[in-house]
Amino acid sequence: MRFSDRRLFDGIIVLVALLLVALYVAAAGGDFPLDDSWIHQTYGRNLALQGEWAFIPGEASAASTSPLYTVVLAVGYKLGVPFRLWTHGLGALMLALTGLIGSRLAVQLAPKQRFAPLAAGLALVGAWHLIWAGASGMETMLFGMFTLLLIWLAWRELDPHPQTIPSVVLRGTIFGVAAALTTLTRPEGVLLVGFIGLALLIIRPNMTWRNLLIWGGAAVICFLIVLAPYLIYNYELTGGLLPNTAAAKRAESAPYFELSLFWRLENVTRPLLAGGQILLIPGMIAYLFLLPRQRQSILYLLLPLWGVALILLYAVMLPLEYQHGRYVIPALPALIVVGVVGIAWLLHLTRTSLMGRVLVRVVAGTAAVLFMIFAFGLGLSAYVQDVTIINEEMVDTALWIDGNIAPDDLLATHDIGAVGYFAPRPLIDIAGLISPDVIPLVGHPDALWDFMRAHDVKYLMALDNQVPGGDVKDPRLCEVFNTHGQAALSGGPGASNMKVYALAWNGVCAVVSGGT
Numbered sequence: 001m002r003f004s005d006r007r008l009f010d011g012i013i014v015l016v017a018l019l020l021v022a023l024y025v026a027a028a029g030g031d032f033p034l035d036d037s038w039i040h041q042t043y044g045r046n047l048a049l050q051g052e053w054a055f056i057p058g059e060a061s062a063a064s065t066s067p068l069y070t071v072v073l074a075v076g077y078k079l080g081v082p083f084r085l086w087t088h089g090l091g092a093l094m095l096a097l098t099g100l101i102g103s104r105l106a107v108q109l110a111p112k113q114r115f116a117p118l119a120a121g122l123a124l125v126g127a128w129h130l131i132w133a134g135a136s137g138m139e140t141m142l143f144g145m146f147t148l149l150l151i152w153l154a155w156r157e158l159d160p161h162p163q164t165i166p167s168v169v170l171r172g173t174i175f176g177v178a179a180a181l182t183t184l185t186r187p188e189g190v191l192l193v194g195f196i197g198l199a200l201l202i203i204r205p206n207m208t209w210r211n212l213l214i215w216g217g218a219a220v221i222c223f224l225i226v227l228a229p230y231l232i233y234n235y236e237l238t239g240g241l242l243p244n245t246a247a248a249k250r251a252e253s254a255p256y257f258e259l260s261l262f263w264r265l266e267n268v269t270r271p272l273l274a275g276g277q278i279l280l281i282p283g284m285i286a287y288l289f290l291l292p293r294q295r296q297s298i299l300y301l302l303l304p305l306w307g308v309a310l311i312l313l314y315a316v317m318l319p320l321e322y323q324h325g326r327y328v329i330p331a332l333p334a335l336i337v338v339g340v341v342g343i344a345w346l347l348h349l350t351r352t353s354l355m356g357r358v359l360v361r362v363v364a365g366t367a368a369v370l371f372m373i374f375a376f377g378l379g380l381s382a383y384v385q386d387v388t389i390i391n392e393e394m395v396d397t398a399l400w401i402d403g404n405i406a407p408d409d410l411l412a413t414h415d416i417g418a419v420g421y422f423a424p425r426p427l428i429d430i431a432g433l434i435s436p437d438v439i440p441l442v443g444h445p446d447a448l449w450d451f452m453r454a455h456d457v458k459y460l461m462a463l464d465n466q467v468p469g470g471d472v473k474d475p476r477l478c479e480v481f482n483t484h485g486q487a488a489l490s491g492g493p494g495a496s497n498m499k500v501y502a503l504a505w506n507g508v509c510a511v512v513s514g515g516t
Helices: 003-028 035-050 067-079 083-109 116-126 128-134 140-156 165-185 189-203 209-238 244-252 254-258 261-273 276-290 302-317 329-349 354-404 417-422 436-441 445-454
Strands: 054-056 411-413 427-429 459-462 477-482 499-503
Touching: 003 083, 003 116, 003 128, 003 354, 035 054, 035 067, 035 083, 035 354, 035 417, 067 083, 067 140, 067 165, 083 116, 083 128, 083 140, 083 329, 116 128, 116 276, 116 329, 116 354, 128 140, 128 329, 128 354, 140 165, 140 189, 140 302, 140 329, 165 189, 165 209, 189 209, 189 302, 244 254, 254 261, 261 276, 261 302, 261 329, 276 302, 276 329, 276 354, 302 329, 329 354, 354 417, 354 459, 354 477, 354 499, 436 445
Parallel strands: 411 427, 411 459
Antiparallel strands: 459 499, 477 499
């Protein structure tokens, strides 16, 4: 690939990424499409301003699944940069870097296809799921970027390198630090780290056994050094290596485990198919069949292996279909690169066949059109709708709580993010993220009611399906606030507005100050 082409392609990819994230953010007014985004902001603000790893100041907690993202957000608060600008700017940068790394992976896979790197980069930054992730205020795009970076670092070992000990140690150190940062962004990143380590052990690219052991030793030592403080903190606080979030989410998804693995796999995969990437599936299949039968191809299999493994992991462990499949969105960067490169290989393979050439070009062209339709149409409207719902239901409720409920009146809620940011106070988290004592009670409404009464909870903030037991006419519930937001109600049957209830433990609602 010519240097002039690379510079031009890089510029186009970066510009498109920045403009698309800016478009989404501007269209939605600058806020976030998830209550969890406000959880991250609360942790980041408290770390920067209070010096505490806590959601509620003064109460240490381990509910942040992405400690690296918390630290990065804290840097913005420490520097005094407006948090929306810092957060969305970070997301746009991560999307752009994902496109650039994907473009370089495509160069290595398809060096003779001049426009394959540009196509791969544009497909990545133009995929509406990834634009949504970049604008979401979540760690999703940071994690997606790190997964491609790790694979790229592994592939670099295929290039000739000086085999001096300092050079080998340096490369191992860089990989180990990157692997730890990936795992600190999302714990499932350790799965990809394991895949890469195994692949390098099998093919031993350009390294003697001695140098491989030196490289691996440096990588493992740096990985553990960077990761150790977080693991020790979790262990001291929770008795385990993972934050409370993992156990809380698994408890919430308990009913899904009664369903077949096939159903769960379909449930987590379906949201990812909404977009131009569905037409890249022929390219993904072609990639597997056309990949050269060489030892180094084991490394090239990391892309599809990682994408499929992440989806399968969530189907087995946490089969929740949340927010357009946000838990498995980080599988898309690898799979999109595979699909684009596979299409490029098919174009090269069918260049002498009129029918084959026309068919592949139709698929490629239609995929490009679908990417644009979703990026500028359905994906954009979905993002705006998501932000509107969070603002109407979570943020407006949190602002009402801040102005109408005394901080020493204990509040219970399932959605803690906006409340923690706009109305900071002690909370009982009935989802268990920051209240680990609640986790064993999830799915047991009577026990949860007893828990709230024992802790003298004064108010409950909940959607209809979040009320323990689901009975919104329970005599203990005295409604004092209702958002009456319209965006949430457009979600169809079962949709509801966020409400705040004063809790009458004697079953008799008195006149309560406040309003709807």
